[in-house]
Amino acid sequence: MYYLKMIFRNALRHRLRSGLTVLGIVVAIVAFGLLRTVVDAWYAGAEAASKSRLVSRNSISLVFSLPLAYSNKIRQIDGVKAVSYANWFGGVYVTEKNFFPQFAVHAPTYFDLYPEFVVPPAQLRDFQRDRKGAIVGRRLANTYGFKIGDSVSLRGTIFPGNWEFVIRGIYDGAEKKTDVSQFFFQWDYLNETMRKVAPRRVNSVGVYVIGLSGADRAAEVAATVDATFKNSLAETLTETEQAFQLGFVSMTEAIVVAIRIVSYLVIFIIMAVMANTMAMTVRERMTEYATLKALGFGGGHLAALIFGEAAVISGLGAMLGIFLTYPIAEKFGKATGTLFPAFRVHDETVYLQLACAALIAVIAALVPCWRAARVRIVDGLRNIG
């Protein structure tokens, strides 16, 4: 009790200095949390992806398509439960700033393969009946104010022309991590339009999504699919959905690495600020510490006082920082719109923030503690700060 009182009194002696230090720690903890959340958002697509679904694409690269005829061949392979397919559409909604993923999907089968996209059955039926129908994610609908029955027009970049859609359904995510910012429409609509305007590009599929009869058969089925189409005009590359998504992340890895480094750099900077504060505090109180020593208190006692003070300041900053991280992350997520599939603060981030705060306190108190514990009474009493 007496210890705590002493520590708090000490922490409050230089209110301005302690306040500034706490503020610095709050800023650092919030920044750290935000940067971690950005990195997590980067991986959100891969995190939400399933290991029990396979994605098959053209082995040259994603810009090449696969023939529609593969659909039946894949279905015959042992271990394949269901097959669906999709094309990346890459259309522009009003202006290029409004980015969200759009896919032309095989309407009868696609949503069966994705149980995490929860669509009310009536809406799904409406979507499947309407050639121009579309199903959008809840977050996308909220961002642009899409309602069921609304017409939406997209300007095609890969598939030229203006495309008209009618929203027939809004899906929710089964889990928090599910991407609810996508836009799905009928693959048949795309194909029929291409038949009119660009007959050469008819019956081409961007990726096949393969549902497995058992998750343990992923590697085996993937190898069989690729072997089936080996040496054909369109060889396939099949991998789990998660590996497929991670492929995208690894292409922008340099940026992720940079953000990671920077997120630790901010902790490092604040460590310097905090160490400075503690060093100053101890230097100014050297006479006091010498007095305490003269009264018979040991070096361990002094060390506990200094560590305690650092822990109080850093802990206060960390608490405020973590508390503020949530609303700020939410604002930030809103501002970026549908750029990231999900933007939320993970529990792991909070633990890391706490760990960083503890580390800051320990490192900052280390040298001052050592100095206070080692000072000789005579020298300390002679000290004039």
Place this chain on the structure above:
Amino acid sequence: MKIPYSYTFRNLWARKWTTLLTVGGMALVVFVFSTVLMLEEGLRKTMVDTGSYDNVVVIRRSAQTEVQSIVDRTQAALLESQPAIALGGDGARMISKETVVLVNLNKRDSGRPTNVMVRGVGAGAVALRPQVKIIEGRMFRPGASEIVAGRSAADRFTGAGIGEMLRFGQREWRVVGVFDAGKSGFDSEIWGDAEQLMQAFRRPVYSAVVAKLSDTARFDEFKKDVESDPRLTVEAKRETVFYADQSEVLANFIKYLGLTLSIIFSIGAVIGAMITMYASVASRTAEIGTLRALGFRRRSVLAAFLLEAALLGMTGGVIGLFFASFMQLFTISTMNWQSFSELAFSFTLTPAIALKTVAFALFMGVVGGFLPAIRAANLKIVDALRAV
């Protein structure tokens, strides 16, 4: 009367550890600040160098990139006959009909696949890009399954080095040369014969047509002619504009991320400077009283403390900049979201960035030192002298 400068210098020196920690914090902030500016500049320079002002790129209307674009042979022939296009030494029009595709290649260091741009070019391509020079081996022969790789592509992708083989489109392609494109975007590409690549990929269309204008002022005329021709569904852009547009998203991302980080970090550094300066004032109260009693004005005390803070910032700035300048040795390679392909660019330090960085550091120091300096200047002589 002014307080001598040496007083300020010695004060900083007297508190070596505190000064060092504050300067260290500042230096880190400045390092991040200048690194981001250098990265943005590097990206900008790479993209600007890729295009030439005299060249014009024609792609399908509303396609944003060459990969998305389709220009068929008839349209390409119509474009070739445009009068605004310059004539080369052989009397032919200076034009290159190109087909651009993405191919997955593995990175040498991590083994991970990434998208690499493969550009099928015509005979005129090199004449249109004077920055492209073969530095090793030779140019590919038209009609052969040969390719040449840009310098950074050859370094970074498995199979893209000279003498190696790449397999795509059911064919083996031999890398017969490496070209240097003066740190432009072409350095990250692989070039081959357009006709051969079109056959291999079963894609009997071009992606884009690049042409040199006979007179740069004829761009508007050219644009009007091709975009109003009902047989053509294309749009024309100056090559410089085209490549600047291609990197816009990435450039903006770097800029906004960098700006946000710099602001957050500078708050930390300013707080650091403020704590140091407040402590510096507090521990020197009696000294300040003495100075005032000797006849130094409030103004001089204010100036001395501001100078001290500015010096802290300046030192941090110079140290941070010094370390940041070594970043120029590194190259960043990442996917450009818009073209969906790998792009390498390096950190580039310009005098303007150096100036901005030092100004930023100075600003942080002065902002951090302002309030403490005012407190120092406002001390009453009697009270200050009484302080222990």
